[in-house]
Amino acid sequence: MNADEQRRLRVGVVGVGHLGKEHARIYSRLPGCSLVGVVDADAKAAEAVARKCGCRVFPSAETLAEEVEAASVVVPTVAHHAVAARLLARGRDVFVEKPIAETTAQAEAMIALAREQGALLQVGHIERFNPVLSYLERDLREPKFIEAHRLSPYPGRGTDVSVVLDLMIHDLDVILSLVRAPLVSFDAVGVSVLSASEDIANARLKFADGCVANITTSRISPEKLRKIRVFAADRYISLDYQNQEGKVYWKEGVAIRQEKVPVARDEPLKLELAAFLESVRHRSTPKVSGEQGKRALDVAAAIVRQIRGEAA
Numbered sequence: 268m269n270a271d272e273q274r275r276l277r278v279g280v281v282g283v284g285h286l287g288k289e290h291a292r293i294y295s296r297l298p299g300c301s302l303v304g305v306v307d308a309d310a311k312a313a314e315a316v317a318r319k320c321g322c323r324v325f326p327s328a329e330t331l332a333e334e335v336e337a338a339s340v341v342v343p344t345v346a347h348h349a350v351a352a353r354l355l356a357r358g359r360d361v362f363v364e365k366p367i368a369e370t371t372a373q374a375e376a377m378i379a380l381a382r383e384q385g386a387l388l389q390v391g392h393i394e395r396f397n398p399v400l401s402y403l404e405r406d407l408r409e410p411k412f413i414e415a416h417r418l419s420p421y422p423g424r425g426t427d428v429s430v431v432l433d434l435m436i437h438d439l440d441v442i443l444s445l446v447r448a449p450l451v452s453f454d455a456v457g458v459s460v461l462s463a464s465e466d467i468a469n470a471r472l473k474f475a476d477g478c479v480a481n482i483t484t485s486r487i488s489p490e491k492l493r494k495i496r497v498f499a500a501d502r503y504i505s506l507d508y509q510n511q512e513g514k515v516y517w518k519e520g521v522a523i524r525q526e527k528v529p530v531a532r533d534e535p536l537k538l539e540l541a542a543f544l545e546s547v548r549h550r551s552t553p554k555v556s557g558e559q560g561k562r563a564l565d566v567a568a569a570i571v572r573q574i575r576g577e578a579a
Contacts, residue, residue, distance in 0.1 A: 275301040276544055279335040281328045281350050283307045283316040285424060286364065287341030293537050294339075295320040300544055303334050332357040337387075337547045339540070340364065344428055348373035355380045355388070362543045364391040365440070366432050367560035371568055374561040381557055389543045389553035390560025392440040394493075396539040399511045402528045403445060403497060403504060412498040413442055413480040418488035426462040426486070429571050431455075432564075435468055435484040439570075440555070440563040441495065448476035450566065457574040460487050470570050504528070 276299060280291045283305045294302040304323040307313035313324045325331040328350050331338060337360035340351045348368045351361050355377065367390045368374040381388040394400060415438040426433070443450070450472055457468030466487045472480040493508035506513035506528065513528035546553045572578070 275299055276337060276547060277301050277303045277335045278544070279304045279306070279322075279325070279331045279338040280316075281306045281331065281338060281340050281354075282342035283312055284309075284341070287339070288312075288316050289536055290339040290341055290362075290540065291316050291320045291322070293534075293540050295322065297537070297541055297544065299548070304331055306331050328353045329357075332359050335359060337361070337544070344432065345369050348377060351377050351388075352380060355384055355386050358384045358386050360387040360389075360543075360547045362389045362391060362540065363560075365393075365560065366390075366428075366436050366564045366567065367557060368564065369428075371561060371565055374557070374564055378557040378561060387543075387546055387550070387553060388557035388560075389546065390555045390557060390563075391539065392437060392555045392560065392563065393535045393539055394437050394441050394508055395444065395555050396542065397508050397511065397535045398533050398538070399506045399508060399513055399528065399530050400441065402513065402515075402530070403495075403506065407445060407497060407504070408499055408501075409476070410445060410478050410497050410499050413445070413478065414496045415442065415480070415482045416492055416494050417483070418485045418490060418492040420489065420491065421461055421466075421487050426464065426466075429457070429465040429468070429574075430484050430486050431457065431465060431468050431470075431567050431571050431574070434486060435470065435482055435570070436563050436567045438482045438484070438495065439470075439566050440559070442472065442480045442482070443562055443566065444559070445497070446474050446476070446478050446480070448474040448478065451475050453566070453570065453573070455570040455573045457571075465571070465574060468570070468574065472566075 302322045304325045317324045340363040453472045455470040457465035460466045467485045469483045497504045502517040504515045511532045516525045
């Protein structure tokens with residue numbers, strides 16, 4: 268192990284609510300990493316996480332930036348740009364949860380600032396680190412039709428944004444990474460039921476190579492479901508993100524054969540944050556860069572505008 272690999276990266280977390288506290292937990296346990304501190308508007312929540320993870324509480328993102336090399340931004344979407352900018356402006360590498368920002372203009376500004384400061388920017392599209400997806404990334408050739416379903420019970424949080432930005436954006440990011448052709452058109456519908464914004468949405472995407480993707484998302488379902496089905500020229504693949512399992516089907520003669528997709532199960536968030544730290548350590552482009560995060564946001568925002576009948 269060389270000196271660079273032995274050095275412990277100093278990291279922090281801004282926002283230790285439902286998901287942010289998990290960032291802190293993982294950082295406190297990852298090898299080669301030292302969790303220096305956390306920041307949160309709720310002082311009691313910050314203190315509780317700091318005690319549990321053995322780190323300090325900082326009064327602001329700016330003060331935290333003076334003590335760390337990298338940080339996770341896990342605050343509400345409306346604050347992503349403001350908080351990330353404070354860290355990026357000081358040259359700190361930033362992991363920001365999805366969506367990258369509230370608007371595409373904010374996303375552009377974050378990307379430009381990171382580039383200007385020589386800082387890394389990774390976006391938290393966690394399904395890209397789900398072990399079950401590695402099969403598609405490795406073996407998929409020319410997808411023809413993709414169907415994704417993402418359903419969850421009403422969360423009571425995150426409803427300040429449309430379900431498209433809250434949940435569907437996961438599937439948009441995955442599909443945009445799998446289809447090697449430009450998106451040429453889409454049709455979308457959605458309705459609000461319990462929130463001021465859309466709680467249920469469906470989008471049908473068409474790509475230049477003829478691939479079609481159909482995405483259904485709901486946050487008022489009695490069950491949790493996170494599945495993707497991909498139909499290619501010679502096989503059909505069904506994956507379950509939640510249970511980290513899947514099957515592949517193919518034709519052999521007149522018979523349909525099937526086998527389980529090999530999956531080395533692990534915690535996606537741990538893999539995601541470990542990958543971020545590897546990018547920080549080796550100054551390599553993150554697997555889900557700011558540009559890729561913005562691409563998913565661009566499409567998600569356009570879908571929301573179409574649903575609401577707003578001009579582009």
